[in-house]
Amino acid sequence: MLALAIAALATAALIATHPAASHPVTGAVVGVFSNPALIGNTIDGATGVPSPFNNTATASFFGTGTSSFTWGTGTSPPNNSTLGFFGNTASSQPGNAPFSLGTITFSNGTTNLDSLVFGIDLIQCLSKYL
Numbered sequence: 001m002l003a004l005a006i007a008a009l010a011t012a013a014l015i016a017t018h019p020a021a022s023h024p025v026t027g028a029v030v031g032v033f034s035n036p037a038l039i040g041n042t043i044d045g046a047t048g049v050p051s052p053f054n055n056t057a058t059a060s061f062f063g064t065g066t067s068s069f070t071w072g073t074g075t076s077p078p079n080n081s082t083l084g085f086f087g088n089t090a091s092s093q094p095g096n097a098p099f100s101l102g103t104i105t106f107s108n109g110t111t112n113l114d115s116l117v118f119g120i121d122l123i124q125c126l127s128k129y130l
Contacts, residue, residue, distance in 0.1 A: 024094055029087035029101045031124040033069035036061055040118025058114040069120055072111025081109040085122060 038059045041050040060080075061071035067087070072080040087102040101124055 024092040025090045025099070025126065026092055027126045028089050029124060029126055031067055031085035031087055031102060031122055032065055033067070033083065033085070033120045033122055034064050035121040036064060036069075036071070036117045037119035038117060040116075042113060042116070053113060053116065053118075055114055055116055055118075059117050060111075060115040061117050064120075071115070071117040071120075072109055073115040074109065074111040076110040078107065078109035080111060082107040083120065083122075085124075087124070090126060 036059070038056045039052075039054045041052050043050050059071065060073045061069065063069035068082060068084045070080050070082045074080070082105075084105040085102055086105070088100050090099055093099045104122075
């Protein structure tokens with residue numbers, strides 16, 4: 001379920017248009033992860049019943065403010081999950097023309113429920129407009 005949500009987010013987030021139609025876009029796309037959601041629900045795969053969790057005191061994560069975010073602890077490898085963002089470079093992209101901002105990668109690990117993070121913001125910006 002998380003992989004589907006990430007795939008939908010990646011598809012929506014990685015195409016952009018520049019608001020000024022008359023100026024080409026040039027620059028490097030930078031993305032950083034911030035604002036982890038530490039309260040959320042898990043869904044039982046067999047019954048569909050949600051279970052609420054407040055992992056404010058127990059969540060394990062690092063990488064806020066960077067382009068790679070890792071969360072979770074567990075006993076079976078891989079024992080954490082990772083999201084990464086690799087920004088593209090825009091070179092004289094026409095205004096109002098879609099272009100790829102970059103690539104999101106996801107590695108799914110086996111983690112303890114009390115160490116989960118339920119969401120994370122990905123802030124993207126183009127380092128320079130010309």
